[in-house]
Amino acid sequence: xxxxxxxxxxxxxxxxxxxxxxxxxxxxxxxxxxxxxxxxxxxxxxxxxxxxxxxxxxxxxxxxxxxxxxxxxxxxxxxxxxxxxxxxxxxxxxxxxxxxxxxxxxxxxxxxxxxxxxxxxxxxxxxxxxxxxxxxxxxxxxxxxxxxxxxxxxxxxxxxxxxxxxxxxxxxxxxxxxxxxxxxxxxxxxxxxxxxxxxxxxxxxxxxxxxxxxxxxxxxxxxxxxxxxxxxxxxxxxxxxx
Amino acid sequence: xxxxxxxxxxxxxxxxxxxxxxxxxxxxxxxxxxxxxxxxxxxxxxxxxxxxxxxxxxxxxxxxxxxxxxxxxxxxxxxxxxxxxxxxxxxxxxxxxxxxxxxxxxxxxxxxxxxxxxxxxxxxxxxxxxxxxxxxxxxxxxxxxxxxxxxxxxxxxxxxxxxxxxxxxxxxxxxxxxxxxxxxxxxxxxxxxxxxxxxxxxxxxxxxxxxxxxxxxxxxxxxxxxxxxxxxxxxxxxxxxxxxxxxxxxxxxxxxxxxxxxxxxxxxxxxxxxxxxxxxxxxxxxxxxxxxxxxxxxxxxxxxxxxxxxxxxxxx
Numbered sequence: 001x002x003x004x005x006x007x008x009x010x011x012x013x014x015x016x017x018x019x020x021x022x023x024x025x026x027x028x029x030x031x032x033x034x035x036x037x038x039x040x041x042x043x044x045x046x047x048x049x050x051x052x053x054x055x056x057x058x059x060x061x062x063x064x065x066x067x068x069x070x071x072x073x074x075x076x077x078x079x080x081x082x083x084x085x086x087x088x089x090x091x092x093x094x095x096x097x098x099x100x101x102x103x104x105x106x107x108x109x110x111x112x113x114x115x116x117x118x119x120x121x122x123x124x125x126x127x128x129x130x131x132x133x134x135x136x137x138x139x140x141x142x143x144x145x146x147x148x149x150x151x152x153x154x155x156x157x158x159x160x161x162x163x164x165x166x167x168x169x170x171x172x173x174x175x176x177x178x179x180x181x182x183x184x185x186x187x188x189x190x191x192x193x194x195x196x197x198x199x200x201x202x203x204x205x206x207x208x209x210x211x212x213x214x215x216x217x218x219x220x221x222x223x224x225x226x227x228x229x230x231x232x233x234x235x236x237x238x239x240x241x242x
Numbered sequence: 243x244x245x246x247x248x249x250x251x252x253x254x255x256x257x258x259x260x261x262x263x264x265x266x267x268x269x270x271x272x273x274x275x276x277x278x279x280x281x282x283x284x285x286x287x288x289x290x291x292x293x294x295x296x297x298x299x300x301x302x303x304x305x306x307x308x309x310x311x312x313x314x315x316x317x318x319x320x321x322x323x324x325x326x327x328x329x330x331x332x333x334x335x336x337x338x339x340x341x342x343x344x345x346x347x348x349x350x351x352x353x354x355x356x357x358x359x360x361x362x363x364x365x366x367x368x369x370x371x372x373x374x375x376x377x378x379x380x381x382x383x384x385x386x387x388x389x390x391x392x393x394x395x396x397x398x399x400x401x402x403x404x405x406x407x408x409x410x411x412x413x414x415x416x417x418x419x420x421x422x423x424x425x426x427x428x429x430x431x432x433x434x435x436x437x438x439x440x441x442x443x444x445x446x447x448x449x450x451x452x453x454x455x456x457x458x459x460x461x462x463x464x465x466x467x468x469x470x471x472x473x474x475x476x477x478x479x480x481x482x483x484x485x486x487x488x489x490x491x492x493x494x495x496x497x498x499x500x501x502x503x504x505x506x507x508x509x510x511x512x513x514x515x516x517x518x519x520x521x522x523x524x525x526x527x528x529x530x531x532x533x534x535x536x537x538x539x540x541x542x543x544x545x546x547x548x549x550x551x552x553x554x555x556x557x558x
Contacts, residue, residue, distance in 0.1 A: 051331065052322045071321075072331035085442065086323045089508055090256040091249075099245045100325045129508070143325050 003028050003151055003182040004049070004078075009058035009068075011041070011048040011206075018044040019206045022058075024184075026199070028150070030214075031173065031183040033193040036203035037235055042186040043155055045203065049184060050153040051075030062151065079152035081144035084136040084160070089129025093139045097124065100146035107146035113175050117168035118142050133160040141169065154185040158192055170196050190228050194221050202234055210234055244335050245326040247342050250316065257512040274523040279357060281526055286359035298362035302351060302369025303376075309347050310377025312511070313340055344374060441510035448506045448553045457550075458502060465495060496539070497521065503546035507553050520546065 004026045011019035019041040026032045034042050047053040049060060051074030060068040067073045087096065094104050097120075101107025104124070108115055115121070118138040128136060137160040144152050157173075158166045173196055177183050187193050193200050193212075200212035212220075220227035262268045286294055317339060320330045329335040351370055355362040447457045468491050475484040500520055504513035520542035528535025 047322070051327055072328050075321075075331055076328035080325070080327070082324050085446070086319070088253050090253055090260055090512075095252055096249070096325060099249055 003063060004184070005059070005061040006049065007059040007061070009045070009048065009060060010056045011044045011053055012056040013044060013053070017056075017206065019048065019203075022201075022203075022206075022208055023211075024201060024208075026151075026182045026184060028180050028182055029177055030199065031177045031185065031197040033197035033200040034184065034186045034203060035188065035190070035193060035200060035231070035235075036186075036209075040203040041206035042203055044206075046153045046155050046184060046186055049074065050078045050080040052080065077149060077151060079144040079147055079149040081140045081152075081154050081157065083155070084133060084140050087128045087136055087139060089127065091128055092125060093120070093128060093131075093142070094124040096128075096139070096143055097146045100143050101148065106148070107142075110148035111142055111145050112179075113172040114142065114145055114169065117172035118165070134162055134165065137161055138165065150180060151182045151184070154183065156186050156188060158187070158189060166192075190231050191224065193217070194224055194227065202231070204235075204237065244329045244338050246316070246320045246324075246329050246335075246339050249326065254511075257508055260508065261512060261516055270523075271519065274519065274526065277526045277530075278522055281529055282358045286362065291361055294359055294361050295365040298355060298359075298366040299369035302366035302371075303373035304369075305347065305351060306370035306373025306375075307377045308373075309343070310374045311380065313343050314377065441505045441513060444502055444505040445509055448550075454503065454506065454547055454551045457506065458499060468492075468495070496543075500543065500546060503543070503550040506550040507546075516546070 004024070006022055006024040009019060009022040009024070010017065022045060024032065034045065036042050044053060048055050051071040054071060055068045058068060059066045060074065062074065062077050067077070097107040098104040101110055108120065111118070111120060118141060120138070120142050123131065123135055123139060126135070128139060131139065137157070141154065141157050144154055157169065161169060170192065173181075173183060177198070183197075185196070187196070194217060197217065198214045200217060201208050202210035202212070262271055289297075317330050317336060320339075321327050330339055348367065348370060351366050352363055355366045444457060468488070472484050472488045472491075475487060497517070500517040501513060504516040504520075507513060507516070520539070524535050524538040524542060527538035
């Protein structure tokens with residue numbers, strides 16, 4: 001079943017048009033990766049989908065109902081990881097998780113396999129201000145899942161994570177998508193795109209420059225080197241990838 | 243109570259308890275507050291009703307405006323960056339957030355005014371309502387305007403350019419009446435010094451492990467700018483005019499220093515409150531005996547510097 005559909009989505013920031021005409025369709029149990037150069041509109045697209053920015057034009061269907069004009073509904077229905085720098089240093093992760101999930105127990109339950117992958121139990125009683133950047137990233141990811149939404153948006157979730165945590169989180173996310181989660185995530189690591197996502201979008205100057213279907217990504221997994229080369233060419237705008 | 247209110251109340255409580263972690267800190271603040279209240283009660287007892295009303299009106303307006311701006315910024319933050327966006331994106335949720343905070347502040351203002359001087363209650367409340375109204379109207383205008391992309395650096399360059407322009411324009415060789423105005427560009431230059439400082443950037447300095455000296459060191463170029471302008475004003479108008487401007491400029495720079503140190507410890511809101519408390523305590527010390535003011539200010543700076551120095555190397 002299709003959970004999230006964006007049609008001709010446009011996002012403005014002030015007077016600037018930052019996302020234009022984006023088409024995206026994500027089904028239950030699918031991970032959709034968004035890649036693109038810095039400033040290509042990835043974060044604006046994800047924030048608009050999650051209700052953190054208004055949608056200027058186009059449609060955003062959640063479970064078949066257009067919510068483009070209803071930011072509150074999008075924010076309620078879609079889990080969102082806040083940027084690590086806005087997590088308040090004076091609070092503990094148990095405080096923000098409990099508020100996001102209704103209670104700490106409910107929040108931890110919603111995390112499923114991520115609870116172990118993010119090592120949340122070791123973080124809940126720490127002041128966020130005393131956490132390293134990687135720990136804050138783990139808390140931010142946990143916050144996105146604490147509310148138990150079945151659509152989650154993550155913006156570059158593997159930043160700051162150590163290799164073990166990145167691996168564990170990737171495996172846990174894969175497991176959760178297989179169990180029905182719809183994940184929309186911005187990524188810079190092409191390897192992560194191949195191993196975490198079922199489809200991909202390449203954004204360039206706010207528009208979709210390339211879509212990568214499930215079949216195309218499956219094919220790319222056989223030759224990640226060639227895939228990487230094609231993507232780099234596409235990101236540079238050198239030539240249309242074969 | 244909706245989630246953003248619960249979150250912010252908890253945050254305010256934790257920031258306050260963190261800022262006053264030691265018994266010494268708490269005792270210092272309690273003594274400072276007692277002294278401030280005692281001074282204000284003493285001043286109110288000998289002041290005219292007009293003076294009390296005017297002061298209460300201005301104070302109420304200042305609090306109302308500051309609180310109104312802060313709440314509007316918090317609503318934007320919750321809606322665009324944070325976890326509980328759904329709560330503030332609904333009209334009822336936003337209203338609860340605003341009304342709850344504004345009502346709590348109103349009750350606090352009435353209580354404080356009642357402790358200091360009963361005649362201050364009505365004008366303080368009136369000023370608060372007016373300040374709040376202006377802040378809310380301002381917030382709507384800002385929300386309707388396109389995003390401002392210029393950073394602090396650009397604002398500082400503009401302000402510095404304007405300040406040197408005014409200095410040159412008011413040189414006595416061109417405009418003999420100018421000396422009275424010669425303090426203004428120096429104050430402008432000091433304000434320009436404050437412009438590029440951003441609480442988030444200062445906090446980031448702490449997170450990535452920069453020392454307090456490196457953060458504060460950015461003031462160096464701007465201080466040199468102020469000194470250079472002061473020399474020009476001394477040459478053009480004599481030392482007395484320059485001294486007024488330079489003194490006010492120095493006070494503003496010192497205030498910036500206190501804020502920067504306090505921001506490193508925990509962000510803009512709590513940082514500004516700590517800096518304000520330090521200035522208020524120094525003012526009270528100065529009211530008791532003028533030589534105590536610089537000593538209190540120096541002690542506050544050293545205390546803040548040490549605290550700020552401890553807040554670093556958070557990346558691991």
